[in-house]
Amino acid sequence: MRDPGLPSLDQLRVFIAVIDHGGFAHAARALHRTQSVISYTIANLEEQLNIALLDRSKRKPVLTEAGKALLADARAVSLKVDGMRARAKALSAGLEAEVSVVVDVMFSTCKLVRILHAFQKEFPTVAMRLRTEALGAVTQLVLEQECHIGISGWMPGTPDTIERQSCGFVTMVPVAAPEHPLAQIEGIIPSTVLREHTQLVLTDRSTLTKGQDFGVLALRDWRLGDLSSKHALLRSGIGWGNMPVEFVQWDLDAGRLVQLHISEGSAFSFPLYVIRRGDEEPGPATRWLMQQFLELEQPGAPLPNHDMRPVPVAGDPGVSHMYHRLSDQSEAAKPKGEPKGKTKPAPPIAEVPPGLAAPSPISLRRR
Secondary structure (H helix, E strand, C coil), rough: CCCCCCCCCCHHHHHHHHHHCCCCHHHHHCCCCHHHHHHHHHHHHHHHHCCCCCEEECCCCCEEECCCCHHHHHHHHHHHHHHHHHHHHHHHCCCEEEEEEEEECCCCHHHHEEEEEHHHHCCCCCCEEEEEECHHHHHHHHCCHHHHHHEEEECCCCCCCCCEEEEEEEEEEECCCCCHHHHHHCCCCCCHHHHHCCCCEEECCCCCCCCCCCCCCCCCCEEECCHCCCCCCCCHHCCEEEEHHHHHHHHHHHCCCEEEEEEEECCEEEEEEEEECCCCCCCCHHHHHHHHHHHHCCCCCCCCCCCCCEEEEEEEEEECEEECCCECCCCCCCCCCCCCCCCCCCCCCHHHHHHHCCCCCCCCCCC
16 A cells, blocks of 8 residues: 655645535635535545545535544644744744743732733734743843843842833731741740741742842741742741742631741732843833733832832841831831730732632731
8 A cells, every 4th residue: 555645735724624614515615616626626635645534425525534533633734834824924023933931939820820811812823931930040041041031029239231120019928837836926026036946948049149148037947949848848837937928828818827927027028020131122022021010010009118128137237138018007006005016917918819709908008
């Protein structure tokens, strides 16, 4: 038996049209050809493949078993060619073939998913390459041109090549498991007590922040490579640490974690920026994506009280961290008779996916 020949794209599309339109006559009208041309094309295709694709013994042609199997291949080839043509058209108009983005692990997953859904609808022919990193690793990937843009936290000594624009902030809260010794302390926990307990800290995979610590207060710490591992160890009671409130809100509501009220403040802001290389001009899809992130910082939203520099920890000039305090209920504003340092305000409410009930929001005012 001879090997199958090489069918043409036109033959495959005629084959698909006969099935989709329910026969030779309907396919001929849809393709603006005569019925005889359609029949001849299918016969040539069957000759090329050396196999019968249609059973013509009935009034309406029916796929043979081989035809059913090869129809899927025909559709796949046709779709691939259509996709290639669409991408070529987009490229000729200046649209990128691919957009690469690196996002800080602290960034809201819910917001990221919504933005990427919109991107897919707006630019269906543009491929997306997404990476998640922490701290200086985000900047390093953009700096080394491995990613077009990044969503990065604040970082000291950002290279001059990098341009950044604010896109809001993430609210961070110090937490521990209910059975952890720090969770048993009522009132404000002083820094001297915090230092005696192991702190779980997210590590930086890059060299840009080598030798620098952010938000590290304890004398003993564990360095972790990803946020999920840190979350799991916090719930197990191994140590305490700062986490995005959106990431742990359901654990706080369920009692699996407890928010700590420390002398540094029970809620902090982690500023976020859209970054890119200033010596490169972003394409249309990249610019559109950047704009979606920038629009997250809405006018009138509670802003962190920071000046883009690390804030020294009170009582310990040798330790500093990059989080900027969001004030809880001030001591002066507490009702008369209420013991100072005893009130434990609820943490900020995270964004909850549709269909899930969200706790009542609270107010966070700047100190």
